[in-house]
Amino acid sequence: MLKPVLAALALAAAATAHAQNRPPIKVGFMLPATGTFAALGDMIEKGFKQYVDEQGGTLAGRQIQYFKVDDESDPSKATDNVNKLIKRDQVDVIVGTVHSGVALAMARAARESGTLLIVPNAGADAITGPLCAPNIIRSSFSNWQPGYAAGVMAAQKGYKRAVSIYWNYAAGQESGKGFAEAFSKGGGQVVKELTLPFPNVEFQALLTEIAAIKPDVVFAFFAGAGAAKFVKDYDAAGLKRTIPLVGSGFLTDGVLEAQGASAQGMMTALHYADGIDTPRNNAFRTKFAVTHKLNPDVYAVQGYDAAQILATGLAATQGDITKRDAFVAAVRKMTVDSPRGKYTLSAAHNPVQDFYVREVKGRENVMTGTAVKVLPDPARGCRM
Numbered sequence: 111m112l113k114p115v116l117a118a119l120a121l122a123a124a125a126t127a128h129a130q131n132r133p134p135i136k137v138g139f140m141l142p143a144t145g146t147f148a149a150l151g152d153m154i155e156k157g158f159k160q161y162v163d164e165q166g167g168t169l170a171g172r173q174i175q176y177f178k179v180d181d182e183s184d185p186s187k188a189t190d191n192v193n194k195l196i197k198r199d200q201v202d203v204i205v206g207t208v209h210s211g212v213a214l215a216m217a218r219a220a221r222e223s224g225t226l227l228i229v230p231n232a233g234a235d236a237i238t239g240p241l242c243a244p245n246i247i248r249s250s251f252s253n254w255q256p257g258y259a260a261g262v263m264a265a266q267k268g269y270k271r272a273v274s275i276y277w278n279y280a281a282g283q284e285s286g287k288g289f290a291e292a293f294s295k296g297g298g299q300v301v302k303e304l305t306l307p308f309p310n311v312e313f314q315a316l317l318t319e320i321a322a323i324k325p326d327v328v329f330a331f332f333a334g335a336g337a338a339k340f341v342k343d344y345d346a347a348g349l350k351r352t353i354p355l356v357g358s359g360f361l362t363d364g365v366l367e368a369q370g371a372s373a374q375g376m377m378t379a380l381h382y383a384d385g386i387d388t389p390r391n392n393a394f395r396t397k398f399a400v401t402h403k404l405n406p407d408v409y410a411v412q413g414y415d416a417a418q419i420l421a422t423g424l425a426a427t428q429g430d431i432t433k434r435d436a437f438v439a440a441v442r443k444m445t446v447d448s449p450r451g452k453y454t455l456s457a458a459h460n461p462v463q464d465f466y467v468r469e470v471k472g473r474e475n476v477m478t479g480t481a482v483k484v485l486p487d488p489a490r491g492c493r494m
């Protein structure tokens with residue numbers, strides 16, 4: 111009677127020993143550690159590590175070894191930086207980054223080398239458009255998506271004339287496009303687009319222009335330290351009292367402490383919100399807060415989900431990340447059980463997800479409704 115049990119136990123022990131004998135999976139974080147997006151990179155890393163820690167520090171029985179490169183959100187250094195992870199460190203998977211311009215270079219390098227790339231923020235439409243590939247997966251959004259959701263939200267509020275303002279690079283341009291598309295479908299019109307180069311924060315001349323145009327609403331794309339300053343400057347210029355400021359939720363996520371009273375009452379659209387009252391989100395937030403003495407934000411959620419995606423691929427391949435087809439097939443079929451709510455990945459590997467309407471109350475982006483349910487990115491130009 112005891113013999114089969116003992117044999118099974120011995121087999122299980124052998125399997126565990128085998129797993130432990132295998133080298134760790136090398137995860138290369140390419141994220142901003144300095145500059146205007148530094149805090150965003152930090153939240154992504156914290157979120158990723160939280161998920162791995164919740165699995166006991168291993169995925170599919172394999173230890174995880176981390177490598178790190180500070181990309182400085184600088185596209186001109188991106189190819190050199192990503193090659194440090196691909197060629198020097200020979201990582202199994204790259205996780206990064208925040209900035210769309212940097213991420214575009216990473217996607218090209220991933221396509222050339224075949225290295226697995228999981229994008230935990232950067233929304234560049236092309237990554238799940240013309241640059242889409244089996245080995246490139248995104249756990250965040252495409253720039254078009256939150257822009258589009260904000261356009262739906264603004265049109266529903268009855269605004270007719272909008273001014274858009276954003277940093278003049280892929281993220282700003284593409285979220286501005288998404289906004290204009292939905293806003294005009296809803297009967298509004300973007301009468302002017304104002305831009306400044308990333309990561310400039312000299313907003314004064316543009317705020318003066320907004321005051322002269324007197325639109326019904328202003329749509330903005332800024333994030334991180336730049337978003338903190340823009341919202342404060344908008345208020346200090348006296349515009350908050352007369353022209354409502356809306357945005358994709360990056361405008362107020364992770365920066366409410368810095369924005370203080372200037373952000374109160376602002377409405378934004380995003381695929382995450384504070385106070386999503388589900389067991390999944392509550393457990394995630396509690397664990398995060400206890401570990402870091404800090405509330406998580408959308409960036410932490412995207413990092414957490416990047417680790418979930420990696421875990422699913424590894425589980426399907428018994429930890430053998432070189433079994434690329436099986437890895438990708440499992441990820442394509444998965445439902446990501448995210449703190450933001452469950453979602454699937456499109457054929458282009460971008461989240462198909464809900465976009466919430468959020469309102470700033472105190473130190474929270476409180477969910478007050480849904481702008482668009484189950485919004486896929488159009489994935490224009492993706493052939494795979």
Ligand code: PHB
Nearest residue numbers: 209210232233281333360
């Ligand atoms: C981007 O560059 O794609 C980007 C950066 C920061 C955000 C969102 C998008 O918060």
